[in-house]
Amino acid sequence: MGADGTHRLQVHAVEQVVVRLAGDSGDGMQLAGDRLMVSSARYGNAFATLPDFPAEIRAPAGTLAGVSAFQIQLADHPVRTPGDEADVLVAMNPAALRSQLRYLKPGATLIVDSDAFDERNLHKAGYADNPLADGELVGFSVLKVPMTSLTLAAVKETGARPREAERAKNFFALGLLSWLYGRPAAVTLEWIAERFAKVPQVAVVNRLAFQAGLAFGETAELVEATATVAPAPLPPGTYTTISGNTAMAWGLVAASELSGRPLFLGSYPITPASDLLHELSRLKRFGVRTFQAEDEIAGVGAALGAAFGGALGVTTTSGPGLDLKAETIGLAVSLELPLVVVDVQRAGPSTGMPTKPEQGDLLAALFGRHGEAPVPVLAPRGAAECFTMAIEAARLALTFRTPVIILSDGYLANSSEPWRLPDVADLAPIPVELASEANATAPDGRAVFHPYQRDAGTLARPWALPGTRGLEHRIGGLEKADETGDISYDGANHERMVHLRAAKVAGIAAAIPHAVVDDQEGARLLVVGWGSTAGAIAAAVEGLRRRGEHLAHLQLAHLNPFPANLGDVLRRYDRVVVAELNMGQLVSQLRATYLVDARLISKVQGVPFRVGELTEALLGELGSLAQSTGVPERVSTAGEVVA
Amino acid sequence: MSVLDGPPLEVPVTTRKDWTSDQEVRWCPGCGDYSILAAVQMLLPELGVPRENVVFVSGIGCAARFPYYMETYGIHSIHGRAPAIATGLAVSRPDLDVWVVTGDGDGLSIGGNHLLHALRRNVNLTILLFNNQIYGLTKGQFSPTSEAGKVTKSSPFGSLDQPFNPVSLALGAEATFVARTHDMDRKHLMATLRRAHEHRGAAFVEVYQNCNVFNDGAFDGILSRDRRADNLIPLVDGEPVRFGAESEWGVVLTDGEARIAPVAEVGEEALVVHREGREDPSVAFALSRLAAGPTTPTPIGVFRAVERPDYASLVSDQIAAAQNRQGRGDLAGLLRSGQTWEVAERR
Numbered sequence: 001m002g003a004d005g006t007h008r009l010q011v012h013a014v015e016q017v018v019v020r021l022a023g024d025s026g027d028g029m030q031l032a033g034d035r036l037m038v039s040s041a042r043y044g045n046a047f048a049t050l051p052d053f054p055a056e057i058r059a060p061a062g063t064l065a066g067v068s069a070f071q072i073q074l075a076d077h078p079v080r081t082p083g084d085e086a087d088v089l090v091a092m093n094p095a096a097l098r099s100q101l102r103y104l105k106p107g108a109t110l111i112v113d114s115d116a117f118d119e120r121n122l123h124k125a126g127y128a129d130n131p132l133a134d135g136e137l138v139g140f141s142v143l144k145v146p147m148t149s150l151t152l153a154a155v156k157e158t159g160a161r162p163r164e165a166e167r168a169k170n171f172f173a174l175g176l177l178s179w180l181y182g183r184p185a186a187v188t189l190e191w192i193a194e195r196f197a198k199v200p201q202v203a204v205v206n207r208l209a210f211q212a213g214l215a216f217g218e219t220a221e222l223v224e225a226t227a228t229v230a231p232a233p234l235p236p237g238t239y240t241t242i243s244g245n246t247a248m249a250w251g252l253v254a255a256s257e258l259s260g261r262p263l264f265l266g267s268y269p270i271t272p273a274s275d276l277l278h279e280l281s282r283l284k285r286f287g288v289r290t291f292q293a294e295d296e297i298a299g300v301g302a303a304l305g306a307a308f309g310g311a312l313g314v315t316t317t318s319g320p321g322l323d324l325k326a327e328t329i330g331l332a333v334s335l336e337l338p339l340v341v342v343d344v345q346r347a348g349p350s351t352g353m354p355t356k357p358e359q360g361d362l363l364a365a366l367f368g369r370h371g372e373a374p375v376p377v378l379a380p381r382g383a384a385e386c387f388t389m390a391i392e393a394a395r396l397a398l399t400f401r402t403p404v405i406i407l408s409d410g411y412l413a414n415s416s417e418p419w420r421l422p423d424v425a426d427l428a429p430i431p432v433e434l435a436s437e438a439n440a441t442a443p444d445g446r447a448v449f450h451p452y453q454r455d456a457g458t459l460a461r462p463w464a465l466p467g468t469r470g471l472e473h474r475i476g477g478l479e480k481a482d483e484t485g486d487i488s489y490d491g492a493n494h495e496r497m498v499h500l501r502a503a504k505v506a507g508i509a510a511a512i513p514h515a516v517v518d519d520q521e522g523a524r525l526l527v528v529g530w531g532s533t534a535g536a537i538a539a540a541v542e543g544l545r546r547r548g549e550h551l552a553h554l555q556l557a558h559l560n561p562f563p564a565n566l567g568d569v570l571r572r573y574d575r576v577v578v579a580e581l582n583m584g585q586l587v588s589q590l591r592a593t594y595l596v597d598a599r600l601i602s603k604v605q606g607v608p609f610r611v612g613e614l615t616e617a618l619l620g621e622l623g624s625l626a627q628s629t630g631v632p633e634r635v636s637t638a639g640e641v642v643a
Numbered sequence: 644m645s646v647l648d649g650p651p652l653e654v655p656v657t658t659r660k661d662w663t664s665d666q667e668v669r670w671c672p673g674c675g676d677y678s679i680l681a682a683v684q685m686l687l688p689e690l691g692v693p694r695e696n697v698v699f700v701s702g703i704g705c706a707a708r709f710p711y712y713m714e715t716y717g718i719h720s721i722h723g724r725a726p727a728i729a730t731g732l733a734v735s736r737p738d739l740d741v742w743v744v745t746g747d748g749d750g751l752s753i754g755g756n757h758l759l760h761a762l763r764r765n766v767n768l769t770i771l772l773f774n775n776q777i778y779g780l781t782k783g784q785f786s787p788t789s790e791a792g793k794v795t796k797s798s799p800f801g802s803l804d805q806p807f808n809p810v811s812l813a814l815g816a817e818a819t820f821v822a823r824t825h826d827m828d829r830k831h832l833m834a835t836l837r838r839a840h841e842h843r844g845a846a847f848v849e850v851y852q853n854c855n856v857f858n859d860g861a862f863d864g865i866l867s868r869d870r871r872a873d874n875l876i877p878l879v880d881g882e883p884v885r886f887g888a889e890s891e892w893g894v895v896l897t898d899g900e901a902r903i904a905p906v907a908e909v910g911e912e913a914l915v916v917h918r919e920g921r922e923d924p925s926v927a928f929a930l931s932r933l934a935a936g937p938t939t940p941t942p943i944g945v946f947r948a949v950e951r952p953d954y955a956s957l958v959s960d961q962i963a964a965a966q967n968r969q970g971r972g973d974l975a976g977l978l979r980s981g982q983t984w985e986v987a988e989r990r
Contacts, residue, residue, distance in 0.1 A: 038982045041982070044984075191982075234986045235986070238979070238985055239983060241981060242981070253974065253977065254974055257972075262735065266727075284966070285966050286971075291731065293730075294727075294760040297724060301730075302728065305700070305733075306734070309731075309736035309739065311735045331721050424975040466732075467695055467696055467736070467739065468695055472715050474666075474711050474713075474719065475719070476718060476720065477703075477720060478719065
């Protein structure tokens with residue numbers, strides 16, 4: 001209250017805020033989070049999200065196992081992570097509160113549905129006493145809001161059944177958050193009208209609940225201040241919100257359009273890759289053929305069969321499925337046919353933690369086949385980059401006639417970020433040359449077709465499609481004689497073929513970009529990451545630089561072959577530290593390949609790196625580096641080594 | 644498909660030689676595979692299919708060498724996976740004529756799952772399962788069709804496994820075309836393969852094939868010349884099921900079970916009249932259970948041939964329908980299909 005008795009709400013401008021929503025799996029927290037993201041995006045904020053849901057579809061209501069959470073960081077400047085700890089938690093029941101407290105900043109604001117804190121729910125969450133009453137939440141700013149009863153009251157006029165009405169409480173929570181952060185209500189209202197156009201009753205219920213949340217914020221005087229996060233200065237253009245899985249699916253469609261090769265997806269449902277199958281199954285208007293196979297092996301087998309027929313063959317999976325596909329990927333290495341394998345990594349081994357990300361499949365992708373079976377491996381560094389990496393994978397597969405593995409992960413797959421849409425006209429075409437005539441002469445003088453007569457530049461073999469008269473040929477998993485492709489058990493020929501296949505994949509280094517380091521004058525330490533850890537590492541590096549530290553950052557997207565300049569880059573620094581969500585798979589490769597004494601920052605908790613923990617670990621490395629060598633003898637500047 | 648566009652080329656007249664590749668055939672001398680290869684190479688010139696449109700896909704095993712010997716397109720793939728690989732090819736290229744050659748180990752053991760699903764989906768494939776009731780290429784272990792009690796290197800005290808009946812299995816897997824033939828009768832073999840090839844959808848043909856090295860004479864009880872009349876039950880569409888030198892034996896259905904009876908005893912009108920086109924596969928299944936193995940009278944010929952849209956056509960129809968309804972896909976439109984917003988140039 002102001003001195004004159006009027007209510008003066010203060011509005012603080014903040015640079016960023018991290019909001020976390022948590023409730024039962026069935027409470028619609030992912031949906032509410034999604035809508036908060038979209039209205040914030042439309043408002044102009046930069047953002048990054050992290051859905052965090054259980055593997056169980058609907059664990060028993062009210063239990064810790066059933067809690068589904070969604071975190072979003074909104075900012076007035078580009079952000080690269082969903083934020084380490086939340087400023088605000090919306091908790092729809094005691095289990096959500098109890099399981100999520102550890103993700104909060106000290107002093108964070110808790111908005112709880114006080115209606116849900118009855119004895120039964122408290123018991124299910126393992127609370128002996130009501131934490132809202134017993135002082136357990138000291139240090140947090142707690143807003144007790146009877147969201148369920150307020151929602152029921154707000155929608156009473158519609159005559160909706162109580163169960164139906166109660167389901168709208170996520171929209172109440174969204175309304176309250178929208179008020180708290182000044183989000184544009186119109187964006188959400190329009191969406192509700194559009195999304196539920198066919199079920200007007202639901203549309204009305206959700207609208208009323210949302211408006212009640214907004215109104216409650218306005219009138220309840222719960223807080224003394226709301227916050228605004230100003231729009232971020234993003235480059236001009238048309239933006240959309242994109243998740244890694246959607247970007248990947250669209251990238252595969254784009255690759256098909258750019259190459260003129262029809263897209264064939266053979267896939268078997270598996271978390272967290274199924275959305276790739278779902279999205280591509282919708283896109284039949286692009287001529288996409290999706291095949292939900294009887295198992296993982298059939299998925300990749302069908303994709304390879306389609307590739308023999310001239311399609312861009314793709315299979316999508318997660319770790320356990322990659323294991324099952326190994327033999328067929330080896331066959332693709334031997335047949336030298338294009339194939340794209342998308343592995344959306346999850347915590348392993350075995351079934352592991354299906355909804356939790358990990359970078360544990362790198363060595364499996366590089367080496368998880370018997371025999372000498374090299375395969376190019378790519379790792380997108382952000383949700384939007386899944387689009388370009390899908391195109392890149394197809395380009396390499398089609399150009400070099402090889403299977404290519406893309407390593408995404410559960411975090412990239414489901415997290416969203418703003419994406420400035422590319423101009424489709426700027427996407428480079430993928431030229432594909434098909435064999436149309438004989439390419440060799442038989443001893444008797446006849447013109448014949450040799451399926452393993454390679455292109456001198458790429459070492460790719462010709463792709464002769466069935467239906468092409470005169471180019472009939474047989475290929476298989478047995479070792480082939482160089483050039484003719486006939487079966488051969490000759491040891492010298494086998495060695496030649498092993499070397500040719502290896503040289504072909506190694507030669508891809510000439511067709512991919514050099515590693516580009518985000519360098520800084522005076523940096524002696526290089527932190528290297530790959531794939532989805534890009535945002536967290538970059539944020540840690542930026543934070544350390546603001547504190548006066550000097551360090552450089554390289555985030556690899558090409559993991560086989562490595563960029564041609566990688567060895568030179570690594571050797572420029574006194575210390576190389578690799579941060580990865582596994583036990584050191586990339587670091588082992590860098591050490592083995594380049595003989596650099598690279599060190600490891602490892603995490604295997606089924607969650608992405610937090611910026612804070614990376615910062616701490618890097619500070620430790622910087623400190624020990626300063627101690628071990630005193631004054632730097634060598635100073636690296638961008639791209640140059642100064643003696 | 645750039646090189647494949649344009650008017651269809653005329654199908655040249657060919658002979659067996661045109662379908663024979665230059666590769667040396669490396670099956671054991673006396674193997675039943677030779678006669679099946681010959682039958683296929685003799686049949687193809689009669690089918691009027693352009694050679695460049697024919698693809699043979701195989702897995703692993705003796706039978707799986709088949710594609711190397713055909714002057715067509717071909718893939719010798721990995722163990723058990725030929726139906727899956729062929730499915731991808733047939734679905735993405737409905738213009739092709741795709742054959743799968745497999746064996747009892749490849750098709751019913753390691754690859755059993757893929758075979759079942761190719762059949763139930765009715766993928767347009769001609770599937771030949773060479774059944775010799777033994778593992779040949781790995782030198783003589785029992786297979787999923789070996790009789791119980793079979794003594795082999797891996798079952799020195801006798802196999803404990805109940806064997807599959809491939810025809811029963813295919814019928815149970817919703818196959819639209821199921822037939823059985825054998826390697827000792829080229830005429831029957833070619834006629835059966837011709838029927839299988841004509842069928843639109845998945846056509847499954849079990850071919851009894853002698854492995855003269857590891858399981859010689861497995862089918863002698865029914866296939867040796869002097870025993871065929873009394874032990875092979877020819878299935879002829881629209882005809883009563885009967886056999887024997889004088890057609891003195893017939894098949895009757897009692898309580899849903901097929902049984903062999905002397906015609907003189909039961910009367911001709913009591914015999915089952917074979918109808919390939921019965922929607923319900925129960926009678927065909929009952930016929931497939933007449934013999935527990937190739938030691939007692941066994942039906943050969945077409946058990947079932949019914950019409951059902953083939954899988955690739957359904958896939959193509961769905962794409963055409965989507966394109967009719969939504970128009971052809973437009974990439975720029977796709978990228979804008981979510982929630983979008985404009986960020987203006989800063990001033």
